[in-house]
Amino acid sequence: MPELPEVETIARELNAKVPRRRIDRIEIFRDDALVGVPRKGFRAALEGRTIRECSRRGKLLIFHLAPERYLVSHLRMTGKFALSEPLAAPLPHHRLWFHLDDGTLLVYQDLRCFGTLEVVDRLADARSLAKLGIDPLSRRFNAAWLGAALAGSRTPLKHWLMDQSRIAGLGNIYASEILYAAGISPETPSHWLDRDGVERLVSETRRILRKAIEKNGTTISDFRRVDEKMGEFQNFLRVYGKEGDPCPRCHTPIARIRQQQRSTFFCPACQPLPQFPAA
DNA sequence: AGCGGAACCTGTCGGC
DNA sequence: TGCCGACAGGTTCCGC
Numbered sequence: 001m002p003e004l005p006e007v008e009t010i011a012r013e014l015n016a017k018v019p020r021r022r023i024d025r026i027e028i029f030r031d032d033a034l035v036g037v038p039r040k041g042f043r044a045a046l047e048g049r050t051i052r053e054c055s056r057r058g059k060l061l062i063f064h065l066a067p068e069r070y071l072v073s074h075l076r077m078t079g080k081f082a083l084s085e086p087l088a089a090p091l092p093h094h095r096l097w098f099h100l101d102d103g104t105l106l107v108y109q110d111l112r113c114f115g116t117l118e119v120v121d122r123l124a125d126a127r128s129l130a131k132l133g134i135d136p137l138s139r140r141f142n143a144a145w146l147g148a149a150l151a152g153s154r155t156p157l158k159h160w161l162m163d164q165s166r167i168a169g170l171g172n173i174y175a176s177e178i179l180y181a182a183g184i185s186p187e188t189p190s191h192w193l194d195r196d197g198v199e200r201l202v203s204e205t206r207r208i209l210r211k212a213i214e215k216n217g218t219t220i221s222d223f224r225r226v227d228e229k230m231g232e233f234q235n236f237l238r239v240y241g242k243e244g245d246p247c248p249r250c251h252t253p254i255a256r257i258r259q260q261q262r263s264t265f266f267c268p269a270c271q272p273l274p275q276f277p278a279a
Numbered sequence: 280a281g282c283g284g285a286a287c288c289t290g291t292c293g294g295c
Numbered sequence: 296t297g298c299c300g301a302c303a304g305g306t307t308c309c310g311c
Contacts, residue, residue: 093289112289154280261285
């Protein structure tokens with residue numbers, strides 16, 4: 001489900017509510033998500049600790065606790081965190097309840113049970129954080145960095161952008177949208193991109209991610225904010241999920257292809273495959 | 280290096 | 296109506 005803007009939205013909304021709240025008690029209804037610790041160890045590691053803040057790294061959501069400890073969560077496709085009034089019984093896809101000291105319930109739910117919850121004493125110990133690449137909203141993500149990183153890779157650009165060990169946070173929706181905005185074919189061998197293309201890719205990546213965060217993420221089916229409201233960026237998507245619709249720029253029907261087992265949407269006219277390597 | 284395929288798990292949707 | 300396959304915002308592992 002969530003890519004960088006959705007996780008950023010959740011982190012910001014949690015950050016407005018949960019800092020200084022203590023986790024009094026945890027109820028576990030299904031423990032598939034727990035990484036590295038058994039259910040009892042998970043509860044013992046977190047109960048009684050206070051949430052200092054929430055942050056995001058790539059698509060990972062991080063709860064910073066005191067005394068020092070971290071809960072690092074990857075929501076994968078359908079994971080969610082929500083704040084709720086106390087409930088009598090868990091709803092169908094509720095997996096864990098964190099009872100906070102002000103009486104509210106921090107609910108972790110996950111329809112498909114792909115999501116993960118990892119507890120570590122130091123962030124450096126988190127396996128899920130270890131292999132992440134550069135954050136695309138950081139200053140280091142610029143044309144000089146990207147140009148050097150792309151050199152030598154023949155991987156199709158769309159797949160390259162989704163590799164979390166290179167850039168952390170882009171997924172299937174935003175990779176398609178960014179390439180459309182930059183006017184670059186998703187099938188371009190990565191090292192073919194010329195200097196101008198690299199610069200467009202950097203600026204469109206930043207622009208689209210910032211706008212998506214401003215719109216609280218994209219809700220196509222599952223994604224919900226902490227208060228169960230939907231995001232609004234789906235209203236600004238140009239190509240994702242729009243196979244056959246006219247391109248907003250040139251009216252050519254939007255195409256859909258499969259790359260690495262995933263759907264890619266693009267405009268064949270606005271995003272032509274380069275004819276030759278641009279050196 | 281990089282690709283295809285399968286797996287993890289559950290639900291929905293479209294076609295026949 | 297009912298069954299069956301395809302597909303879903305992600306990642307990882309295995310084999311070629």
